[in-house]
Amino acid sequence: MALQSAHDTGLHGHQPAAPPQGAPDTLHIALVTETYPPEINGVAMTVARLVQGLRSRGHQLQLVRPRQHRLEQPDPETGLDELLLRGLPIPRYPQLKMGLPATGALLARWQQRRPDLVHIATEGPLGWSALRAARRLQLPVTSDFRTNFHAYSQHYGIGWLRRPIVGYLRGFHNHTQATMVPTPALQRELLRQGFENVSVVARGVDTLRFDPARRSPALRAAWGADETTCVVAHVGRLAPEKNLGLLLQAFDAMRQVRPGSRLLLVGDGPARAALQARCPDAVFAGMRSGDDLAAHYASADAFVFPSMTETFGNVTPEAMASGLPVLAYDHAAAGQLIRSGHNGLLARLGDADGFVALAAQLAAGPQQARAWGVLARQTTLACQWDQVVAQVETLMRAALNRHPTAVALSSAGRNMAAHASTALHRARTPPG
Numbered sequence: 001m002a003l004q005s006a007h008d009t010g011l012h013g014h015q016p017a018a019p020p021q022g023a024p025d026t027l028h029i030a031l032v033t034e035t036y037p038p039e040i041n042g043v044a045m046t047v048a049r050l051v052q053g054l055r056s057r058g059h060q061l062q063l064v065r066p067r068q069h070r071l072e073q074p075d076p077e078t079g080l081d082e083l084l085l086r087g088l089p090i091p092r093y094p095q096l097k098m099g100l101p102a103t104g105a106l107l108a109r110w111q112q113r114r115p116d117l118v119h120i121a122t123e124g125p126l127g128w129s130a131l132r133a134a135r136r137l138q139l140p141v142t143s144d145f146r147t148n149f150h151a152y153s154q155h156y157g158i159g160w161l162r163r164p165i166v167g168y169l170r171g172f173h174n175h176t177q178a179t180m181v182p183t184p185a186l187q188r189e190l191l192r193q194g195f196e197n198v199s200v201v202a203r204g205v206d207t208l209r210f211d212p213a214r215r216s217p218a219l220r221a222a223w224g225a226d227e228t229t230c231v232v233a234h235v236g237r238l239a240p241e242k243n244l245g246l247l248l249q250a251f252d253a254m255r256q257v258r259p260g261s262r263l264l265l266v267g268d269g270p271a272r273a274a275l276q277a278r279c280p281d282a283v284f285a286g287m288r289s290g291d292d293l294a295a296h297y298a299s300a301d302a303f304v305f306p307s308m309t310e311t312f313g314n315v316t317p318e319a320m321a322s323g324l325p326v327l328a329y330d331h332a333a334a335g336q337l338i339r340s341g342h343n344g345l346l347a348r349l350g351d352a353d354g355f356v357a358l359a360a361q362l363a364a365g366p367q368q369a370r371a372w373g374v375l376a377r378q379t380t381l382a383c384q385w386d387q388v389v390a391q392v393e394t395l396m397r398a399a400l401n402r403h404p405t406a407v408a409l410s411s412a413g414r415n416m417a418a419h420a421s422t423a424l425h426r427a428r429t430p431p432g
Helices: 042-056 103-112 125-136 149-156 159-174 184-192 217-222 244-257 272-278 290-298 315-321 332-337 352-364 366-380 385-402 404-428
Strands: 028-032 060-066 081-085 087-090 093-099 117-120 141-144 178-181 198-200 231-235 262-266 283-286 302-305 326-329 345-347
Touching: 028 042, 028 125, 042 060, 042 385, 060 093, 060 125, 081 103, 093 125, 103 125, 117 125, 117 385, 125 141, 125 159, 141 385, 178 184, 178 385, 184 198, 184 332, 231 244, 231 290, 231 315, 244 272, 244 302, 244 352, 262 290, 272 283, 290 315, 302 315, 302 352, 315 326, 315 332, 315 366, 326 332, 326 352, 332 366, 345 352, 352 366
Parallel strands: 028 060, 028 117, 060 081, 117 141, 141 178, 178 198, 231 262, 231 302, 262 283, 302 326, 326 345
Antiparallel strands: 087 093
């Protein structure tokens, strides 16, 4: 079972029609995001993959993002046109920045060099400024719905803001020509809430980087594990919205079945101190990236992911590509990729007792778990980023050709061609 293929990516769940002819072969795309590498998170990674993929297909990219430190300037060696704007640290995540309103700066830049289309990856103040500027300049806009801010609100004591947040997000995305989401389930949820023009676009995984061959006995030894030890991994923010209390319950159940098991937590966040107090013998590996992150995945024996707030959850296919059996809720990427009892285990969404019982089952059958990991790896081999970028490009071209400015230009072009044809016919017809 693979990520959604191209025929599953249409508006309102239908296959997108071939875009009308007329869009240039090479597009000039302004891509706006509040996060980008070297920041470490799923959105930054997928946006970087999209930028890389669109450039490899010959498109011109202008990347608009906040400065990651006060003196940062665009790196000319990348060959990427970057517009760096002001940002502020995000509360509880000082290593990440939030863009500030910048409508004037965007208007000035886009009037100087007008893009064909604006793609907005995040819905923060910078994304809102980009939407305002694009609408004033009558530019087509596409967007991503990447983070369940409305779902997060209940974990930070502001659940009463859920409806206003949904209203803001709905208004934001309904002013764009297409909103891209990673799963049909999220598409259905947003359509029920009044979102329009919602399209499913797959996510890919780098199966060359995330590979079981990166398993490291030396790394396991540093964790106090040998080949008989069951190392249970979790990768992600250490934050309330990740449901980490249930992770500890699940690990306790696994350790009862296999004493001596080790819990590996890769990532950082505001819940780290509390987790260390509750589970002092866990391995807290901190933030990891690149090949180092891949080695941490591959050197574990199972991946347990109890989050219920993901729009996708890139860590799920990364763990699967690394050859790990994954236990997760039937939700987001796990719901798309895992066949429970075939290449991993799925609990019914919200069933905490069922989740803990499956964790014990996973620990009790190490040979079966290894077999699930092999099949998990095979599943992800069909999830290639070039297919994902092709889906995005198709939706961008369709949005460009549906935009009122493009329709007006196309109509004007047809009228000019008709007048020219009539004039040519008259010129060739003898008088009288």
